[in-house]
Amino acid sequence: MSPPELLAPPAPTAAHAGLRPGYARAFLIRGVEERLLGLFAQGKLFGTVHTCIGQEWTGVAVARALKPGDTLFSNHRCHGHYLAWTDDVDGLVAELMGRETGVCRGRGGSQHLCKDGFFSNGIQGGIVPVAAGLALGHKLAGRDAVSVVFIGDGTLGEGVLYETLNIASKWDLPLLVVLENNRYAQSTSQVQTLAGDIPARAEAFGIPALRSGTEDPARLLADAESAVAEVRTHGRPAFLEVETYRLMAHSKGDDDRDPAEVAAYRERDPLVRFAADEPAAAERMTREAAARIDAAVAKADAAPWTEAGPCDGPPPADSVRWGPTRIPEPDRAVTKIHAALRRAMAADERVVVIGEDIEGPYGGAFKVTKNLSIEFPGRVRNTPISEAAVVGIGNGLALGGFRPVCEIMFGDFLGLAFDQILNHAAKFRFMYGGQVSTPIVVRTPMGGRRGYGPTHSQSIEKHFLGIPDTRVLALHGRYDPGLVYDELFATLDRPTLVVENKLLYGLKVTDAAPAGFSYQHTDGPFPTTRLWPGGGPDLTVLCYGGLLPEAEAAAASLFDEDEVAAEVICPLQLYPFDPRPLVESVRRTGRLVVVEEGQAFAGFGAEAIAAVVEQVGRRVAVRRVGPPAAPIPACGPLEKAWLPTAPAVVRAAREVMADGR
Amino acid sequence: MAAELPVTVPHESVNDDSVKLVAWLVADGEVVSAGQPVAEVEGSKATFPVPSPHAGTVRLRAAVGDEVAVGAALCVVVVAGGVEAKAPSKNGSHAAVSPPPVAVPVLASGGGHPPDSDPARAVVENPQGGDPPPTPHQTTQRFSAAAQALVKQHGLDAALFRDLPLVRAADVQAKLAPPRTTTTEPAAFAAPAKAAAAYETVPLSRQKQTENRYLRDGGANVIPSQVSVLVPTGGLKDALAADPDGLSLTALAVFEAGRLLARYPELNGFYADRAHARYTDINIGFAVAGEFGLKVPVVRAADTKSAGAIAEEVRGLLAAYAENKLTPDQLAGGTFTVSDLSGEGIFALNPLIVKGQAAILGVGAEARLAPGGGAVFSLTLSFDHQLADGLLAARFLAELGERLRHHESSLRRRGAGAPRCEKCGRTVGEVRALTGHLMQTVNDDGDPARVCSLCVAGF
Numbered sequence A: 001m002s003p004p005e006l007l008a009p010p011a012p013t014a015a016h017a018g019l020r021p022g023y024a025r026a027f028l029i030r031g032v033e034e035r036l037l038g039l040f041a042q043g044k045l046f047g048t049v050h051t052c053i054g055q056e057w058t059g060v061a062v063a064r065a066l067k068p069g070d071t072l073f074s075n076h077r078c079h080g081h082y083l084a085w086t087d088d089v090d091g092l093v094a095e096l097m098g099r100e101t102g103v104c105r106g107r108g109g110s111q112h113l114c115k116d117g118f119f120s121n122g123i124q125g126g127i128v129p130v131a132a133g134l135a136l137g138h139k140l141a142g143r144d145a146v147s148v149v150f151i152g153d154g155t156l157g158e159g160v161l162y163e164t165l166n167i168a169s170k171w172d173l174p175l176l177v178v179l180e181n182n183r184y185a186q187s188t189s190q191v192q193t194l195a196g197d198i199p200a201r202a203e204a205f206g207i208p209a210l211r212s213g214t215e216d217p218a219r220l221l222a223d224a225e226s227a228v229a230e231v232r233t234h235g236r237p238a239f240l241e242v243e244t245y246r247l248m249a250h251s252k253g254d255d256d257r258d259p260a261e262v263a264a265y266r267e268r269d270p271l272v273r274f275a276a277d278e279p280a281a282a283e284r285m286t287r288e289a290a291a292r293i294d295a296a297v298a299k300a301d302a303a304p305w306t307e308a309g310p311c312d313g314p315p316p317a318d319s320v321r322w323g324p325t326r327i328p329e330p331d332r333a334v335t336k337i338h339a340a341l342r343r344a345m346a347a348d349e350r351v352v353v354i355g356e357d358i359e360g361p362y363g364g365a366f367k368v369t370k371n372l373s374i375e376f377p378g379r380v381r382n383t384p385i386s387e388a389a390v391v392g393i394g395n396g397l398a399l400g401g402f403r404p405v406c407e408i409m410f411g412d413f414l415g416l417a418f419d420q421i422l423n424h425a426a427k428f429r430f431m432y433g434g435q436v437s438t439p440i441v442v443r444t445p446m447g448g449r450r451g452y453g454p455t456h457s458q459s460i461e462k463h464f465l466g467i468p469d470t471r472v473l474a475l476h477g478r479y480d481p482g483l484v485y486d487e488l489f490a491t492l493d494r495p496t497l498v499v500e501n502k503l504l505y506g507l508k509v510t511d512a513a514p515a516g517f518s519y520q521h522t523d524g525p526f527p528t529t530r531l532w533p534g535g536g537p538d539l540t541v542l543c544y545g546g547l548l549p550e551a552e553a554a555a556a557s558l559f560d561e562d563e564v565a566a567e568v569i570c571p572l573q574l575y576p577f578d579p580r581p582l583v584e585s586v587r588r589t590g591r592l593v594v595v596e597e598g599q600a601f602a603g604f605g606a607e608a609i610a611a612v613v614e615q616v617g618r619r620v621a622v623r624r625v626g627p628p629a630a631p632i633p634a635c636g637p638l639e640k641a642w643l644p645t646a647p648a649v650v651r652a653a654r655e656v657m658a659d660g661r
Numbered sequence B: 001m002a003a004e005l006p007v008t009v010p011h012e013s014v015n016d017d018s019v020k021l022v023a024w025l026v027a028d029g030e031v032v033s034a035g036q037p038v039a040e041v042e043g044s045k046a047t048f049p050v051p052s053p054h055a056g057t058v059r060l061r062a063a064v065g066d067e068v069a070v071g072a073a074l075c076v077v078v079v080a081g082g083v084e085a086k087a088p089s090k091n092g093s094h095a096a097v098s099p100p101p102v103a104v105p106v107l108a109s110g111g112g113h114p115p116d117s118d119p120a121r122a123v124v125e126n127p128q129g130g131d132p133p134p135t136p137h138q139t140t141q142r143f144s145a146a147a148q149a150l151v152k153q154h155g156l157d158a159a160l161f162r163d164l165p166l167v168r169a170a171d172v173q174a175k176l177a178p179p180r181t182t183t184t185e186p187a188a189f190a191a192p193a194k195a196a197a198a199y200e201t202v203p204l205s206r207q208k209q210t211e212n213r214y215l216r217d218g219g220a221n222v223i224p225s226q227v228s229v230l231v232p233t234g235g236l237k238d239a240l241a242a243d244p245d246g247l248s249l250t251a252l253a254v255f256e257a258g259r260l261l262a263r264y265p266e267l268n269g270f271y272a273d274r275a276h277a278r279y280t281d282i283n284i285g286f287a288v289a290g291e292f293g294l295k296v297p298v299v300r301a302a303d304t305k306s307a308g309a310i311a312e313e314v315r316g317l318l319a320a321y322a323e324n325k326l327t328p329d330q331l332a333g334g335t336f337t338v339s340d341l342s343g344e345g346i347f348a349l350n351p352l353i354v355k356g357q358a359a360i361l362g363v364g365a366e367a368r369l370a371p372g373g374g375a376v377f378s379l380t381l382s383f384d385h386q387l388a389d390g391l392l393a394a395r396f397l398a399e400l401g402e403r404l405r406h407h408e409s410s411l412r413r414r415g416a417g418a419p420r421c422e423k424c425g426r427t428v429g430e431v432r433a434l435t436g437h438l439m440q441t442v443n444d445d446g447d448p449a450r451v452c453s454l455c456v457a458g459f
């Protein structure tokens, strides 16, 4: 394959004079990466490395145009950007060598670096909305700061990029997108994957695009400066395309390019040409860099391996304490949630709400944010239909010290934002060595009974369970949802998904229990609720969220018809799951019915039963009640038959009672 | 104003100076209703639940494994001032307390839901409405459909059950024929004022003391009487030992006693204040003594299980005893007891009636009354003469003996091999060696059988 474009004659090198500090940093970067390749060959690194050899000047030029307080986001090819911004050779080398002294304590490694407002992630495109979110944070906080994100040309294929360009332009965010166009993505030439024009992409969103390149560092410095100035002075996004070339393999041993093409670019490499023009200076820069690198490697070699335990310690071992549930002011759940959001916004300026159709007078598909946009101008914002960017921006806000609340109109749409939860929000604290946290709340309605059909009625929370360092809550009507939000904002320390059942919104939240039963809950935040049969239980029923009313009705009818006293256990916090209340109950009853509205296969119930089996230590009679393995239908009677209801719980309970005898 | 009221080790065990706390049935901070069992405590022969006389929030005061003195608090119940509901005490006298502020009990309608509401969403509203006191949480009451029917049928006042949050048919039946016990406190045993001879006192082990308390308790409420029978055998033990299904004499005794007790209700209950309290279930305990003291694990619903199933259950319970892992559940709820000492070479025993029961069966070892004569073993029944008499007890034992013999002959038939004497179990060779012979006859069941001339002569 021939080079995609004819090479223009190289720019004159006369302008080297004012560029020495930049060259010194570029030689440092190159020296570090060449040493990393050597360490890799010695088996001293973990995973792989993506070097930016040939591209160093991008990071150097952009970093020089920035000032302290600005923030930078990068991708897999981030060492150069990192060193250009932080000059932290020790932290980088130790990080790649997996040492406790690494900048992220060896947890992140090559693609996941974080220091002084610098963040990189190995997911192409995913970090772009996060950069935009932090830009929004700068803006909301009145900080005169710019947020920069580096992407490669291959990442022009990621949709979330365009969601973000759109929002950044619409919201005038101080965001600079720097596209390093090295013409390849891994092994694939952009000739094969890129349609249309690159700057036109930004311009289509009304974002000014500049073109520059690493071959002429003087011009690149000037272009980077004007791009940053554009963003800083006008408070709006800009796009800087930097033509460049990667001289080494994408990562390791994966270079299929024509060696002649690579050789041609090597001749034009600014560092090669600088060394030819000014050998003494280049030699000195290389030597000084080598001394720092030697020292860094020696220090890292002497440092201990990183230690990384679970995000949360072991689950508590003491026994559960129950108290009576009191809901002094019964009201509809939607009113309670709205009031709690309002309280949080009034009490804490950092609370910001974003989502689709949430501004007044509409106030969200389920009216939870009604009028909040009017009461708190600028802090409740309608977004385009861009779930990934909405949560990504939330992540950036959280990194910037805010307490973002992202409303996803229907839980079913969470799939579009999954990467932002799984690979961004949930990873930052851990992979950045505990330097940051991501206190973001994602709220969403789930569940059927409204006839919305297969893509608007699901309960898909199980797909979000078990992601370390996150929390998943499922609200229900027997523990004040407003209180849940109060507790959440008071303790918010991690990404938290709050599942709000659609029917719950309209239901009255009370502590009323069926006659003969009472509601109690465990102490501490996000408690487990139980429906306690006076005199003690014969059977345990586990449910959560929208199914509590069904379980409650089942408990009442089980007593009336079968004289079986069922204790219903309803955890509010699905993850991390505290199995103690359930285990203690089943220890007493030996019989368990689990009911869930989402697909039960590999679901919450399976997890809960595993905990019971592991901990109860005797035979337990168990049944699961869930929907059939089919999508949830729209047609009313069909939907009703599909959903697990009280009679199904009663049937399962009878089987379990017969079993356990 | 909240008050802390103690839940003490119950009065009925006044002879105990302490019991062992084996399990909490509630957690610290849990809200209990009056009458709700809060703890399981253990003596030597049984465990029993301790109900809270008060409704309120429990604060635990002892730990599982503790020996708690009688009359001492296991826990306290924090009761909001003036709203305490007191459960009736066991002896039937209701302490004077202010009546609980229970709303008229709501008899749940047919399906258990208030009419004209969506049954899937129905709840009975908290009767206290808007401003409920912090604790206890007073719920309304629920009657099962069956309980409700009984209440109606007998025209009972629903208020009778106000201490029960959930009322079952059995609760209503219990009110229709309330079993109440009276306990007479035996005079304390005092050391003789003046010792005739010198002695020293060695304190009894805890285990033994607890055992003694229970035996004393068991005897306190009965007029004991006893009868014994001798059951001829040709070696039931051996036949059992050879049984491929692993039946044991204990299991057989439990099995057959279980079936018989259905016809002898006088032996499956207890005397209660001029009434005969009959147990509806037949749960047979069997005494085990060994390293961990005297324990009586219980085979539940023994009248409904096969001999094989009972044998297996007995084996399981013995294994649990051997590991000291018998649970309170496995020790509780006995209605009749078997004490099988046939393995110990004793001829007969005088078993002591367990508290709350009417009779106990003792099984003696096989013995030959005369050298060369037929073998016998004794069955002894200790029973409460307030409920039964010697004739009834004798009939019970005779039937039981017959049944055991029947088992023996069928086991022997199954055991096959060389022809044996039905009575003494000797093989044809052994009989010949004693200069006797085997004869064809018909046994008590009308089946063809063989007996030896020695046994016939012995009769």
Ligand SMILES: Cc1ncc(C[n+]2csc(CCOP(=O)(O)OP(=O)(O)O)c2C)c(N)n1
Pocket: A076, A077, A122, A123, A124, A125, A151, A152, A153, A154, A155, A156, A180, A182, A184, A185, A186, A250
């Ligand atoms: C979402 C996602 N898809 C695929 C990959 C695998 N991957 C890592 S780097 C890369 C190529 C990226 O190309 P480009 O954006 O042009 O950056 P360059 O490597 O050229 O610097 C690919 C496909 C990834 N890390 N993330």
